[in-house]
Amino acid sequence: MQDTMDRLFETVTARIIAAAEELTALDSAIGDGDHGSNMKRGMEAVAADRAKLAALAPGEALKTAGMTLVMKVGGASGPLYGTLFMTLGKELGAAPDRAGVARAFAAAIDAVKARGKSETGQKTMLDVLVPVSAALSSGASLAEIREIASKSAAATVPMLAIRGRASFLGERSIGHMDPGARSSVIMIEAVLDVLETKA
């Protein structure tokens, strides 16, 4: 478990860092163009802590990583992803089975909704996280979850932004993928890649 957690942190942080330019380009289209550099800074700080995280129980490691994101990211995505990680860490038991992970993930997403005062359909990361959580709870396979994540992110393209800075653009926010939805997919795919090589 500890070893899997370390590989999850390694892969998730590396993928987000590598995607910084792509995320910033998406955010430049409909936001303020800092999502990539903000997430990169946060994930670099988490990656720098990997040795420390590897010594912790999974729940504690997630809480610690979440707090690092809160402190280092700098944009709204810091508290949003930070809350996701911290709640996941808090809700995850010592040796969670799949149902336990699904419950913890659902609780974490509720916390993100409260933090961002947002719901699905508003062109945000929730438009990826909520369907993925539902799939996880309903017993979907890893391949099915992968497909749902990717399709859900693509579905944010025609949406009208209602939350965050993209909402200032009104109709001009239509036609671009939401950067938060994209960063969520990147993380979910990273997690699935680690789990599938393990399985």
Add this chain to the structure above:
Amino acid sequence: MSDKVGIVIVSHSPDVAKGTADMVRQMVGTEVPLAWTGGDPGGGLGTSVEKIMAAIDAAWSPKGVAILVDLGGAETNSEMAIELMPEDRRDRIVVCNAPVVEGAVMAATEAWGGASLDEVRRTAEELSPG
């Protein structure tokens, strides 16, 4: 310790935050505890939870602290900062739904007169449409 509500100004831009604080100081004086913060943890435009927490501490008053913010991330980061403050202080810190410059001046003016945290927030929020 001040007997007036403290004011914290949070902007994505340190220049905007400092400029707003300068205006408050000139118009309201130095009796109201006041702190400002701007810029992300890397020094670019944005906000930092850590710096917001430090600003709340700097402007702390037993009567509480009213925070004025500019755009989305400043609000989310300020709400996060409040949750990370000591429990006995959390319910005496509010984020005002008001324009940052006008809101800060109005809130500080109200605070200077000895108003409660609720009154300070209400005065600032009168500037918001709807």
